[in-house]
Amino acid sequence: MKKKFRIGLLTRVIIAILLGLFLGYYLPESVVRTFLTFNSVFSQFLGFMIPLIIIGLVTPAIAGIGKGAGKLLLATVVIAYLDTIVAGGLSYGTGTWLFPSMVASTGGVMPHIDKATELTSYFTINIPAMVDVMSSLVFSFIVGLGIAYGGLRTLEKLFNEFRIIVEKVIEKVIIPLLPIYIFGVFLSMTHNGQARQVLLVFSQIIVVILILHVLILVYEFCIAGAIVRRNPFRLLWNMLPAYLTALGTSSSAATIPVTLKQTEQNGVRNEVAGFVVPLCATIHLSGSAMKITACALTICLLTGLPHNPGLFIYFILMLAIIMVAAPGVPGGAIMAALAPLSSILGFDQEAQALMIALYIAMDSFGTACNVTGDGAIALIVNKFFGKEHNPSVKED
Template identity: 55%
Template sequence: MKRRFKVGLLLKIVIAIVLGLTFSTFLPTPGVRIFVTINSIFSNFLSFSIPLIIVGLVAPGIADLGSGAGKLLGITALVAYISTLFAGFFSYFTCLATFPYLLPGGGVHEVSAAGTAAVEATNPLASITSATIPPFFTIDMPPFMDVVSALVFSFILGLGLAALPGRTFKDALNEFGEVINLLIGKVIVPLLPLYIFGIFLKMGAEGQAVQVMSLFLKVIIIIFVMHIALLLIQYAIAGAIAKRNPLKLLRIMLPAYATALGTQSSAATIPVSLQQTIKMGVHPDLAGFVVPLCATIHLSGSILKIVACALAIMWMTPDTFPITFELYAGFIFMLGIAMVAAPGVPGGAIMAALGLLASILGFNAELQALMIALYITMDSFGTAGNVTGGGAIAVIMDKIYRNMLKKGDAETPKIAA
């Protein structure tokens, strides 16, 4: 039998961008407005879905974590969260230090970490923050709950269910989460290429395409360099704690890194990650617990990309989006929690982050679409960073676990689902 060639989401996004820019050179304005109208309807549907996505992903994730393997799970979750936060702030300060030299025409309204005040300049993404080419009509779909309310409700529900012994409501909530995963995997993600086609068609028709593509290329280069630097830092810390050679540990995890690059899925990489983690000398029982768990809750590569992409867009629109440390500190702390609930589909992390991009950073639907396109372009690197960084966490947890065993203070960890 002939194997069917399956086009991945990344290739679809690239094709959509190329076609959008190509069609913008000859499609008349009424034709552009057709796709702007489609985008308007889809963006309203996306706005309606975001609170549902937050409740359907965050609440079951918190409830399931709370009913896990006790003290060991709590320590692992805390280490993974600290690692994720570190990646977010590492991305923030690195971007503030490099953007003045690499991205022209940007600005911030604060003094950066290097002590340099950047100047406000032109707004090369102006067409995305305004309706220069309007849709023919719109269909309002107001969400029944705002993003902050959805987050608070999810925390209350998840923590409450984690403390209760019954399973009925938890099972119902998990089924609702499955419905949301179907919504993301079968409706929203398949329609993203059409949506992004419309975004780049509109940008091309309004003459902003060259500047945006230049932004894309420079941000991708910056993120790739940060991605490698972050892995070196993570393994340097893990090696120092475990008194092991960090470069040797990182070399052992390279097969998992390569597998994640190809699959773009942390879950699909678990067998290879588990095998390589044990080869690093991690206790097999602990590896069987930490590796699947970190595939869900440790997304340092993803948060690094999201923070960098969001900063790049805000840098290019300083009049609309002033950058302050207080703003991004809150965004990174909340994003670290939201990453726990990221669904296991390509681009799942950015889907979980959309609500925070809107509520904290003020991104409209068009800028969210640009974030999705920029994020998915580098999706495999983020997944590889998540998986390989999880190996560093396993090394740290192995040291903690063996110390707990010596004190008789460790339970045998259960393999995470």
């Protein structure tokens, strides 16, 4: 009997991206709008499923970990928050070194932004989530800890069975449709030529930001690799499908299924991965913090606003907390960041408009950095709270 040939997720995602970038120049508007319609409906379904994924994975994970769940939660939050702050600090330090000369080379004048004309879907279906993301996290913590400390076996069995339903939806529906969704995203971006003017004006700074986000991933996995005593670049390579998926979806939460799968492939226990990955999709925003800090510093240089170290340290500390209010929403981080940008850095409406345009132009890269880094945090947490050795994982 011949073995059935299957194309892996990584290959499908790469094909979807390349086709979207190529066909966006040639397909008529009617075809592009058809894929936008699919994306509109699918994104609504993802929005509906994301809180259920968190409840279905986090609750039984906490219950399965037992009384150590409280320590696991604290460790994950502290590591994620510190990493986000370090990423923002690295961005500010690099920016103060390189950006002044780059801004001067462009004339140091705030460019005018023309809003891109975007195609719309033929129709959309509103599928509101039964509960929002933060509520689902709080619910999962309360119920999971209650099961762990109260020994509530009936409730534990109920959520274990609910986890099976969620996992089947991920495996049979979300994962197979993600490449089509990613294709539609890149098809639309190519067809519309979004933020082209901003990309041209800030091309040098964008290159620095992209290099920075690679450096962040390297140091995250070098630290994780040193702690778990495994090859950091092999671990990082295993997370590539999650990186590319986030590149297409621009959503940490929408990428949870892929991030979870690749994290477990790196040898993280199912219970730990099911806890850390959905949680970090909400609280770990190192790539977004890096990008927002770099863009904010650029605007400050262009407009003559203060940008001293003390001011930006305060901004980064607040940014790492406030962005938690926008989990899973493509471009949501910059919307949440508008408050500290205005109140701390003094951005007016024109500066905020430029900030949004510059951020959205690179939104997916920051998200990809966020979700890939989640895998590094899961490895560290698993080392201290998982089993000492997972026999299914070979050492590199």
